[in-house]
Amino acid sequence: MADQSIAGPSGMNRLARGGEDGDRAARARLAIVLLAVMLGAAMLFSLTSGASDASAWAVLRDWVSGAAADNSATDMRTRVIIQDIRLPRVVMGVLVGASLAVSGAVMQGLFRNPLADPGLIGVSAGASLGAVLIIVLGGTMLVPFTQVLGTFSLPIAAFFGGLVTTMVLYKVATRQGRTSVATMLLAGIALAALAGAITGILIFVADDRQLRDLTFWQLGSLAGATWLKIGAVAPIMVVAMAATPFLARGLNALALGEATATHLGIPIQQLKYVAIVSVAAAVGSSVAVSGGIGFVGIVVPHLLRLAMGPDNRYLLPASALLGASLLLLADAVARTIVAPAELPIGIVTAVAGAPFFLWILLRKRGVIDL
Amino acid sequence: MIEAQDVSVHIGTKRIVHGVDLDARPGELVVIVGPNGSGKTTLLKALCGELAYQGRIMLNGRDLARLKPVEAAGLRAVLPQATSLSFPFTVHEIVKMGLTGGRSGVAAQEAQHLPERALARVDLEGFAGRFYQELSGGEQQRVQLARVLCQVWMPVLDGQARYLFLDEPVSSLDIRHQLIIMDIARDFARNGGGVVAILHDLNLAAMYADRIHVMHRGRLDTAGAPQDVLSDSMIERVFGCRLRVGAVPAGNAPFVLPQSAV
Numbered sequence: 001m002a003d004q005s006i007a008g009p010s011g012m013n014r015l016a017r018g019g020e021d022g023d024r025a026a027r028a029r030l031a032i033v034l035l036a037v038m039l040g041a042a043m044l045f046s047l048t049s050g051a052s053d054a055s056a057w058a059v060l061r062d063w064v065s066g067a068a069a070d071n072s073a074t075d076m077r078t079r080v081i082i083q084d085i086r087l088p089r090v091v092m093g094v095l096v097g098a099s100l101a102v103s104g105a106v107m108q109g110l111f112r113n114p115l116a117d118p119g120l121i122g123v124s125a126g127a128s129l130g131a132v133l134i135i136v137l138g139g140t141m142l143v144p145f146t147q148v149l150g151t152f153s154l155p156i157a158a159f160f161g162g163l164v165t166t167m168v169l170y171k172v173a174t175r176q177g178r179t180s181v182a183t184m185l186l187a188g189i190a191l192a193a194l195a196g197a198i199t200g201i202l203i204f205v206a207d208d209r210q211l212r213d214l215t216f217w218q219l220g221s222l223a224g225a226t227w228l229k230i231g232a233v234a235p236i237m238v239v240a241m242a243a244t245p246f247l248a249r250g251l252n253a254l255a256l257g258e259a260t261a262t263h264l265g266i267p268i269q270q271l272k273y274v275a276i277v278s279v280a281a282a283v284g285s286s287v288a289v290s291g292g293i294g295f296v297g298i299v300v301p302h303l304l305r306l307a308m309g310p311d312n313r314y315l316l317p318a319s320a321l322l323g324a325s326l327l328l329l330a331d332a333v334a335r336t337i338v339a340p341a342e343l344p345i346g347i348v349t350a351v352a353g354a355p356f357f358l359w360i361l362l363r364k365r366g367v368i369d370l
Numbered sequence: 371m372i373e374a375q376d377v378s379v380h381i382g383t384k385r386i387v388h389g390v391d392l393d394a395r396p397g398e399l400v401v402i403v404g405p406n407g408s409g410k411t412t413l414l415k416a417l418c419g420e421l422a423y424q425g426r427i428m429l430n431g432r433d434l435a436r437l438k439p440v441e442a443a444g445l446r447a448v449l450p451q452a453t454s455l456s457f458p459f460t461v462h463e464i465v466k467m468g469l470t471g472g473r474s475g476v477a478a479q480e481a482q483h484l485p486e487r488a489l490a491r492v493d494l495e496g497f498a499g500r501f502y503q504e505l506s507g508g509e510q511q512r513v514q515l516a517r518v519l520c521q522v523w524m525p526v527l528d529g530q531a532r533y534l535f536l537d538e539p540v541s542s543l544d545i546r547h548q549l550i551i552m553d554i555a556r557d558f559a560r561n562g563g564g565v566v567a568i569l570h571d572l573n574l575a576a577m578y579a580d581r582i583h584v585m586h587r588g589r590l591d592t593a594g595a596p597q598d599v600l601s602d603s604m605i606e607r608v609f610g611c612r613l614r615v616g617a618v619p620a621g622n623a624p625f626v627l628p629q630s631a632v
Contacts, residue, residue, distance in 0.1 A: 021486075022462030022499035112456035252463075253470055255456050259420045264521065265443025265471035310457035 028314035031307060035321035039094070042328040046090045047082065049332060056082050084227070091234075092225035093331050094324040096290045099237045099282035101323020102244055104297020105304075105315055109251030110275045111173075111184060114305070114360070117298035118283040121169060121188030123162050124294070125195040127280075127287035130161025135213050136202045155233045159284030165191050166276050220291035220346025222331050233285035240281040241320060247275055248312040255310065293346050295353020296323050302360060371395050372417065372533060372564060377425035379409075379416045386412040388588045389425070394566050396531030399559045401575040402568045404585030405609050410568045411451065411537055413585065417566065418448045418535045430530055444473035446533040447521035451541065453514050455502050461513050462498035465489060468520030475524025484523060488516035493550055507542040515539060515551060525563025534558055536567040540574065552578045572626045576600055584608055600624040 048056040059082040100118070107116040107123075118124050134157045138146045146153040168191060173184035203214055250271040253261035262268050286293070300323045304315055330348040337343055372394040379387040387409045394400040402410045416423040419434050419442055427434040429445055437445070447468070455464075465485040468474070474481055489497060492512040497505070502513060515536075522532040536555060540548040548571075555565045556578055569575045575582055576596040584591040584599060586608040592599050600615050605626065613631040615624045 022460035024460065024463070114457065249470055253467055255459065256453050256464070256467065257450070259415075260448070260450060260453060262420065262439050263418060263443060263446075263448040264467060265440040265473075267439050305457065309463065310459055311463060 024309040024311065025314070028308040028311065028318070031304070032314060032318050032321065035318055035325065039321050039325045039328075042325040043090050043094065046093065046328045046332055047086050050081075050086055050335065052081050056086065059083065088227050088230055089222050089225040089331070090328065091230055092289060093222050093328045095230070095234060095237050096222070096286045096293065097296060097324040097327025098241060098320035099286045099323075100293060100296040100327070101300035101319040102241055102316055103279045103282045103286075104323075105301040105312070105319045106244055106247060106251065106275050106279050107297070108301055109247075109254060109312055110272065110279075112254060112257075113184075114302060115298065116184070117295070118162070118279060119292065119294040119297060121184060122190075122192035122195065123165050123169070123188075123279065123283050124287055124292050125192035125199075126165025127158040127162035127284040128292055129195040129199050130157035130159070130284065131288050132199050132202050132214060133157055133161075136206045136210050151228060151232045155236060155285045155288040158288035159236065159281050161195075162284035162287070163277065163280035165195070166280050170272070170276065219344030220293040220349075221334075221342070221344045222290050222327075223342060225289070229289050233289050236281050236285045240278040240285075243274055243278045244316050245313075247271060247278070248316055251275070251312040252310075291344075291346060293327070293349050295349050295357060296327060298360075299353050299356050300326060302356075371428075371430065371531070372566065373426075373428040374417060375426045377413070377416055377423050377427060379412050379421055379423045381412065381421070386588055387416065387423075390585075390590045392417070392566075392583055392590065392593070394533070394564045396526075396562055396564045397559055398580045399556055399565045399567065399578055400581050400583065401579035402566065402583045402585060403570070403572060403575050404591075408585040408608075409588040410585050414535055414537055414566065414568055418442075418446060420448075429533070440471055443471035443521065444527070444532075445522075445530065446535060447518040448535045449511075449515055449518045449537060449539055451537045452507070453510070458501050458503060460498065461489070461494070461500050461502055461505070464502050464513055465498075465516045465520055468517040471521060473527065474520055474522070475527040484520050485516070488519045488523070489513075491519060491554060492516045493547060508544065508547060511539070511542055512547065512551070515554070519554070522563065525558050525561040531562055531564055533564040533566065536565065538568050538570065541570065548574065572600060572605075576624050576626070597622045597624055600626065 047060075055078060059079055062079075104117050107118060107121075108114050110116070131154055134142060134146065134154045138153065142153075145157075149156055169184060169187050172187040173180050203211065206214060250261065250266045250268070253264045253266045254268070254271070256264075258268055261271075301315060301319050304318050304322060308314060308318065327345070327349075330352070331345050334343040334345040334348045372392070374390065374392040376389045376391060377387060378385060378389055390409075390413055392400075392402075392413070402413065404410050412421065415421040417427060417434075419427075419437070429437065429442070434442070462485055465488055468488070469481055469484065474484055476484060486498065489495060492515050494509065494512055494516065497509070497513070502510060505513065518534065522534065525532055534555065539555070540551050543551060552574060555567060559565045559580070579596050581594060582596050582599045583593045584604060591608050592604055597617075602613070602615055605615060606612050611631060613626065613628065615626050616630065617624050
């Protein structure tokens, strides 16, 4: 008993037990309600805090009372700060945080491994490459593409960058229905390096204005949030996330292996296809608007599995809520810790997420079959 | 009824199963025996649609290759040799996954309690709240059987017989649980379902099988009732052991004692 293969007794004791009957559904539902309340609080907090003294409460009062712009008590400047600067940033934070966390949870289910994360295995790097291609070559070589797609060209290029990377990863790492995690991580490193090298070439040929835009991708930030950008990516993210509840039962069954999932009646090829496209869409659009924000996709689902178990029917919505809350929190830190300057949010998530990731590795050495 | 005709299976370029015919009727417990590497598991995987095959496999008169996963899941459940798990599910959560396809055959209200009943049948009462990964190999195997039983709880549904495919269901069990599990399989067949099981224990096969199929080097060597199939010559030809098959005095169930090796 000294060394059980899986997590060991001490590790298991820290996990949420469902009581005698092993049913953790009630606990999970409660957690989702609490997380929704927490997200509401985080949104309100983000909306009311910032470098400017503009009062969000006055604007909120106007919304609630339905006062028209011309006869309201709040001045124009306050309204602009709240409605056109802070609010889009909050909405973007919610969309990106939820997308990254849900994508992480879906990938972990798909690869049957708690360490799969879009940032770690090169999906984000592929999506960045797509975005950088548009930034640097959008005005020259890729004009036909950008002319047709307009403001959507950046998110769509990021989406395809993420999609191609995910599909290559899956093909390389899967032999006869078994996905090798070691191969997946190593292939992810190779793909990320390749995408990074091509990005490097593009940086080399970029001009000054493009360089400034490019720096943004490497660190990640919500500072550029506008309603226009939200309009371009929100439909993609919302559709991708709306697909994931249909994956939940399939991903649960997949925890028993591909063959058993099929025997339980899950159309496995279809499941993989929808999962890969959703992840690529959600991660691609996140990267397109906020650059590379790491570790949300791995930390959030992991914390939730400890609290309420791995059932994807609850894990996926809870990941969306907690991912959104944590990203708003990280953004609040990024905005205030070096105020009036601003830290890229990717630095905040990495500083908090990387040690957490190492802790998972140490704690669960037995589980992760490398 | 399951009818397999001239089934061959390749893994990579190697042919593992050569032109096997097998049938399993409702009400019948069919056992596949054979030495290690004789193609038993590969054949079973083809029968449950997990591996691509040449030839024809019919399930209740329908072509297996054309059944959607959800349709096949309503007709048969499969117990693999061993199942590893990637996330810390509880026993209850695992067994409940058997209800994924929604064709257990009991009313929705009753289905809620099915995991408990299935666990009781495999002698794991009170295990629902435990973590699967904490259990011993034999306990894990019985949890998986409980999940499989939930999937096809009623052996006959809408006039259609349903099937259990069991790959070495008792390989890591103590003798008491071997008997409990084999009794469950026999009851499933007595109630109108069909069972195809791979067993290594020839005595259990002799005790429980209505018919035995013997696999040898990827081919079907013999098929028939235990007393016809289990003979000195078959044991020597297929398993390469020279020993004498005995018979219990009371009946004609043959037994194979390793101590009788000559």
